[in-house]
Amino acid sequence: MKFTKMQGIGNDYVYVNCLEERVEHPSETAIKVSDRHFGIGSDGLILIKPSEKADFEMEMYNADGSQGAMCGNGIRCVAKYVYDYGLTKKTQISVDTKSGIKYLDLTVKDGKAVEIRVNMGRPILEAEKIPMKYPQSPVIAKPLNVGENIYEVTAVSMGNPHAVVFVEDVQNLDIEKVGPDFEKHQAFPESVNTEFVRVLDRKTVEMRVWERGSGETLACGTGACAVAVACALNGYTEDAVTVKLLGGDLKIAWDREDNLVYMTGPAQVVFDGEIRL
Numbered sequence: 001m002k003f004t005k006m007q008g009i010g011n012d013y014v015y016v017n018c019l020e021e022r023v024e025h026p027s028e029t030a031i032k033v034s035d036r037h038f039g040i041g042s043d044g045l046i047l048i049k050p051s052e053k054a055d056f057e058m059e060m061y062n063a064d065g066s067q068g069a070m071c072g073n074g075i076r077c078v079a080k081y082v083y084d085y086g087l088t089k090k091t092q093i094s095v096d097t098k099s100g101i102k103y104l105d106l107t108v109k110d111g112k113a114v115e116i117r118v119n120m121g122r123p124i125l126e127a128e129k130i131p132m133k134y135p136q137s138p139v140i141a142k143p144l145n146v147g148e149n150i151y152e153v154t155a156v157s158m159g160n161p162h163a164v165v166f167v168e169d170v171q172n173l174d175i176e177k178v179g180p181d182f183e184k185h186q187a188f189p190e191s192v193n194t195e196f197v198r199v200l201d202r203k204t205v206e207m208r209v210w211e212r213g214s215g216e217t218l219a220c221g222t223g224a225c226a227v228a229v230a231c232a233l234n235g236y237t238e239d240a241v242t243v244k245l246l247g248g249d250l251k252i253a254w255d256r257e258d259n260l261v262y263m264t265g266p267a268q269v270v271f272d273g274e275i276r277l
Ligand SMILES: N[C@@H](CCC[C@H](N)C(=O)O)C(=O)O
Pocket: 011, 062, 067, 068, 069, 070, 071, 072, 073, 074, 160, 161, 193, 211, 212, 213, 214, 217, 219, 220, 221, 222, 223
């Protein structure tokens, strides 16, 4: 199988051009290619497919083979792939995902897409739609017993579910312990991605993420959007923030008038290859 390994601020996936390649068993393939010792090494697998509704379709799988509805860092890499590899000449494209069609603007330098702005759509706050089982909705700074602690959680879906938790110390957090406790928590029937956030000032926050299906990753685009919305809802920041993640920064802006979230960030090719499955 021919593939391209790409990363968006360190959130790395194996990309397959399904206009030319066929992937018969995507879940099993995701598990194999993601393995950092016996595979290519990645946070998951992303298939770039033709679409009747949009310019392209993105299908994403986590490292454990589960399917995700949306991937913010992944969709920027899809945009870079289709432009840089000549699948389109357009600098404004649409990509269909399991959470609807997303619209992207590409900034091009020397014939390559270097930065991509994505209209990530509307944040969903209704607990039932996230989905989260909780006596009240929306869930904004509400207590949740996780493991032996009580955390204040703000729940947001950006096409996929996120639990945003504000903490005092992001760097020394034992994420390997607390991340899985959130991921498997009974309040989240479809599991959850969890962001641990510290507010630095009204325009800047830092976060670490534990992704459902992939564990700790260096960045999560949908997670950064959920964090920006949660920060604004809690009154901690303005509606436009820089989110600092382990792998780099994303600029997120929540346009409250249209209720749309915009994400801007880079995308890079790491290498092209071929793997025997
Ligand atoms: N890293 C991604 C999100 C990937 C999917 C997520 N783990 C899920 O299953 O919901 C991003 O950049 O948004």
